Amino acid sequence: MYNVDKVIPGILILVLFLTTPIWLNLTNLKALPPSDPHVGQARMCTTCHVSEAGPDEAAMSERCVADTKYMRGYHMKLLDEWRDKKIRKMEVNYKSPDGKIYVMSLQRTCLKCHNDYHNFCDRCHQFTGVNLDCFNCHISVKEEKK
């Protein structure tokens, strides 16, 4: 092999670059939040969850505007839709797919139950590195917490 002095460092740099996630995690991986988001949630969201044992899907979907699976993926779309309807079209109520009527309000509807910003919103958002700007305007549970 020729130009070993340049090729070997080159290979090392390449491998280091390609394995960035591996060594970044190696040095300072934080404890992951539990893989099943319901664990822990049960404790804090007592309006929906009656026991420590685990989520009560039935109870939850009865209360929340949509089922958990949908909400987990699409809550931002729903909130976006609410905002548009309320601010731009002056609508007040939201009719969920199962026919129930909710007031379209982050603070007065959502945060009623999901009142722990740190454990409810931030846990996922911070973990996955998704920036949320709801509370740039809304008085948040975050501030209450402080």
Next chain:
Amino acid sequence: MNSRYNDFFFSLLIIAALILIPMIGVGVLGLKFLFGVIIPYGALAVFIIGLIYRMVNWARSPQPFKIPTTCGQQKSLPWIKRSRLESPASTFEVGLRMFFEVFLFRSLFRNLRADLEGKKLIYGSAKFLWLGAMLFHLGFLIIILRHLRFFVYPVPEFVNILEKVDGFFQISFPTLYLSDLLILLGLSFLLLRRLFDAKVNYISYASDYFPLLLIISIVITGILMRVIIKPDIFAIKHYAIKLATFKPIIPEAPLGVLFYVHLFLVSSLAMYFPFSKLVHMIGVFFSPTRNMANDNRMKRHVNPWDYPVKYTTYAEWQEKFRDVMEEAGMPIDEEWVKEAQKQT
């Protein structure tokens, strides 16, 4: 079907197959571990080992001669303005040249187009190829770096910043990244060029369309997951970190077939990479016309396989022309002939 497009359609067919495989594999047969763990690990291994192999393979051949393409004034007399970038005379200047070459595609930026107007050749600037290539490659780099947010926890600050910059315009909701749009723009341009520019079409193989289509498919599945068919990101990150820390799991929460398609296409790209023209990513660093200094007369370059070649020595030559030289009154050098004989 016009034969000009055969190679394109063949590549399209392969892409369709690559999309179908995980759809059946995961969607129908439920082979999550195969598609979620074994194939991605395998692909990464093939990718890294393959690239190292290519590098070692290139390095096993020496570069016998110092042959930089000089695109600017050499370093000669001190009062002549020289081009450090285009005719580098030191390692540092070579580094600069390589930086501009690799990250800014400087040579491509020079691109011209030639046209024949009657009996006249005219040249025009043709920077679109550079722009398309730049959008594509830069977009790809940004997207890859952004993906770190799935593999690393806590998410590094530079990734957060990158993401904010990339999503600055808040196009649609959830925000479409600029890099996603630009890479599609770049890729589409490169693809359309291959299809409709007669010259480029003529030199294109299926192996030229395939990587373009593959990357386009990867980008589209990625955008789809961001905007329309949203998977459970929380679960995906859990899974991704476990992969990155070598404790693979398949989360119970479904990740969605689209995710597996995306993952399988990326794995295919990684496995295809080292065996294709895509190795230009690494190869460009080895290019002797760019990575060597134009200092041939200042510093000797040694060719490891150099061998002596027999040439006509002065003694042989003089012997041949002794008569005519003597007749013309030209000096005969016996001394050197003796000296040369002694040496051999």
Next chain:
Amino acid sequence: MSKLPKPEDLIKDVNLHKMPAQPWMDVKPEFKAGRYLYAVEPQVMEDLGKPHLGKWQPYDEKWPLPEDWKERILKAIRDRMERFRSFKLFMDICVRCGACADKCHYFLGSGDPKNMPVLRAELIRSIIKGEFSFFGKLFGRLAGARPLTEEVIKEWYYYFYQCTECRRCSVFCPYGIDTAEVTIIMREILHELGIALDWAMKPVRFSHFIGNHIGLQPHTIKENIEFLLGDIAEITGLNIEVPINKKGAEVLFVTPSADFFAEPGIYTFMGYVLLFHHIGLDYTISTYASEGGNFGFFNTLELAKKLHGKIYEEAKRLKVKWIIGGECGHMWRVWHQYHNTWFGPFDYLEVPKSPITGTVFDHARDHKAVHICEFTADLIAHGKLNIDPSRNDHLVITFHDSCNTSRGMGIFEEPRFIIKNVCNNFVEMPENTIREKTFCCGSGSGLNADEYMEMRMRGGFPRANAVEFVHKNYGVNTLSCICAIDRAVLPTLMKYWVPGVEVAGVHELVGNALIMEGEKKRTTDLRYRPLKGMEEEV
């Protein structure tokens, strides 16, 4: 020889944006007169101890390839991949982006897609995939692979001798893929079977056995020089001597041998002689190392090395301190990029230092060879030359950057500096046709044979077109250059495309302008053309 079409007809059917209906792998080369070069005479190869195919010509239906031709070719390819990283790499990393496509002068002049540098390289790349790669064999054409056949050998002969190794494509390639390098190696591979050009090999034989490519014997060189000195005496009234084979001179001056005998190179030579006399340089030329150019380079690198060994033995024998090389393109590519590797280290020579100005040519400190333009530019910059630029007032001059000195050395400013100092009328050609983007003369790298005239005129078309532009717009009548092949072929090219433009070496212009001590009043230039205002007196 075929009749050359008229200029207005030659490129009529060239369309740069229309490609053949057939895929390129199905298109076979046609050996039409005027577009290919004759095969080497077997005796030439015999004399040099090289293999050959006996008597044959490219247009023969069946080439007399040896039985084991395929193994030999494959072995040669593998061998070159092992020895040349450049070749191996260039075969691997092309993405066929097409940036090079319309950069080749042969493509621009012929519209033949296989003259796009990318396809020229594909001619061999496809074979490497088809013969050595598993995936290549599996996917065949879809992966750009094909098997090696006798037809391929013909195609190689046709197209690798339709590349002048000018490197223009390499400037534009994002990975710096250098088709010249591919062509050099492909010509070597063809040589392994004994396939070579007659026109490129006969000069090799002459250079090897006699010392220069035309076969001038030592006494003939002397006579030629004396003849030129006679002209100088007539024009300037000075009796100048040229030291030949002088031991102990400070500088060995080596120039392409065409400067000794062929127009317009001889005028350039007269320029050198006047210059050296003007400054009183202690130099010598050699009749043994009487060729600066290198025809071996157009065939194989081994032959190139074989031919230039003489220069350094001569430098040792004559005990000179350093070397000046004359104006020549490919010669300087070889000198600049290969000599130091082949013949160094040169500890028997000294770091070049101009005895007139005291300038140390530090950039040549290791190789100890200086380009004549570097040397002269330094003299002018130090005000050591007595110059009357108005002696070139009868000329409107443009400068053709030779491919090799441009892209294989980077000498752009020195000749321009000289020209601007010795002439009053200097015009640049359009910017996309000069400097690193310069166009080949169309006949470089051993292709300036008469039987190849049509392709030469096609290949030279882009250069001629740029000259035509400045000829029509600025009245340019002189195309100056620093290359012996240019001087040999550009006159023909100009006569065909741009009548009224003459070709001159830069040092011819220097020779015109130099005010020599003790000279008589000059009425003509070195070509006996009247100087401006002297028309009556001649």
